[in-house]
């Protein structure tokens with residue numbers, strides 16, 4: 253564990269300077285080595301270099317995303333270009349590449365084990381993709397582009413966080429909150445109090461377009477206010493407007509792709525993923541669009557019917573969708589989230605649900621530790637033990653929302669597992685669950701329940717990592733593969749034995765009534781037309797921005813967005829994209845997920861097919877867990893990721909299980 257109790261903000265700049273300098277010296281020793289290159293003196297030495305920098309950077313990023321402040325944001329902006337330049341100084345070092353390239357040419361004579369061979373191939377690809385083939389002014393230009401982009405990513409994140417905080421919706425009249433569950437009201441009161449608005453209510457914005465409060469609020473005008481605040485983010489013409497920033501990022505990325513010999517940034521990004529080509533990724537998305545939109549249209553009709561039956565006298569709008577969807581869910585399936593939540597208490601969900609499933613599948617046990625320093629009192633630490641009681645690693649959980657945390661939920665590896673370095677994994681799941689008032693239990697929504705299982709799937713991927721090289725540890729797989737293990741782990745939240753074990757009323761201890769469970773299952777596909785459509789439109793938007801060429805110029809961000817959505821067949825006014833361009837943090841706050849938002853459904857094909865595999869083999873059994881662990885979860889990035897799926901399933905993935913799950917089968921036929 254990093255010594256969070258002794259780390260202060262003033263440490264970061266000198267630590268970065270020192271760690272960058274140290275790696276520079278380590279890499280210099282490799283590049284200038286007079287001995288001919290060997291796997292050990294080049295590849296292994298590269299893997300051993302930069303460990304300190306990695307550690308400083310990981311701690312820093314963890315704080316920047318989960319507990320930031322103006323000073324950290326300032327350092328972030330300062331450090332981003334230094335890191336980009338440092339990475340370039342390694343991957344654009346010709347002396348280093350000559351050594352790697354020499355080994356790569358002699359690959360078949362080196363008698364390497366499969367993981368070492370893959371490491372050599374990956375490094376070679378990394379150098380080529382980083383632009384080692386460029387020289388002179390082109391190489392200089394590439395370095396400039398990388399540095400410029402790094403600054404803009406940090407700026408995008410900072411502006412978005414400020415926008416979200418500034419646009420939180422302040423309500424002074426308690427009556428306007430009618431319909432909002434008690435804990436939501438309390439959270440809003442608490443947020444208002446800490447923001448200096450004693451006696452009022454502050455509704456915070458979550459990252460995606462659709463805001464959770466809209467499901468409950470009876471007051472239509474307030475729903476509209478919240479929806480508009482959400483969709484306005486980054487597009488208000490103030491200091492935190494992101495439209496120009498987005499256009500710059502897109503243009504710089506396109507130029508970089510062109511320099512490297514690609515038609516577009518998406519071509520560059522996807523080449524290195526399991527999808528391989530933009531056409532494959534786009535084709536997969538487009539094959540689902542007609543059925544998704546048709547289902548969403550049918551859902552819209554059903555919602556309008558409720559509005560009309562009420563004598564509402566208005567046309568359904570985007571801010572009405574969740575509210576009436578919840579009504580239909582209640583009427584048709586008799587599932588009321590307010591009625592469910594007392595059965596979804598966080599502590600039970602964690603120990604009797606998430607941990608319990610991991611115990612049944614993999615033999616894991618968990619022990620909470622209170623002696624490990626953390627960066628915020630809310631962070632929990634669990635030591636994880638393997639089936640034979642040997643320590644496996646540490647699992648940290650940071651559940652509650654706060655203004656210093658960015659939106660969404662994610663997993664980070666604080667320490668990567670590696671046999672070469674003798675390190676064991678430390679992973680953290682970060683969430684944005686509303687903090688209950690003191691002394692009250694934390695009751696989850698269905699979405700939060702799913703997210704807790706999902707993020708723990710990423711955690712397992714990190715914890716089970718059994719690789720030699722840190723380059724391959726845990727979740728370091730192609731971005732369109734990384735959501736696969738986490739999505740599979742969601743299957744256990746409704747698995748009968750798991751559900752029966754955790755879903756008990758927090759007050760009475762009564763198990764969730766059987767018929768409520770049945771209704772939940774029946775309702776599972778409801779609203780999938782909406783969910784799939786909002787996701788697909790965001791994914792196609794991402795691809796549209798990143799298939800622009802270096803000479804394309806977009807004058808009006810909102811007009812471009814509208815045109816893309818219309819062309820792709822998204823004609824529903826009531827279903828906005830899950831993220832609009834100006835607050836699409838996944839794709840504009842870093843390179844990682846750019847041109848990669850398609851990955852979620854791409855991975856879900858593997859996920860749905862794997863869920864079927866578990867079902868066919870008896871479900872929640874140690875033998876199944878061990879097999880999944882061995883073939884997929886332990887492998888990290890040590891080989892072509894699709895080969896892991898194939899060795900588990902014995903064939904290529906099939907799309908049918910996904911279509912059936914989402915109720916999309918009939919129309920895609």
Ligand SMILES: [Zn+2]
Nearest residue numbers: 706710735738
């Ligand atoms: Zn995920």
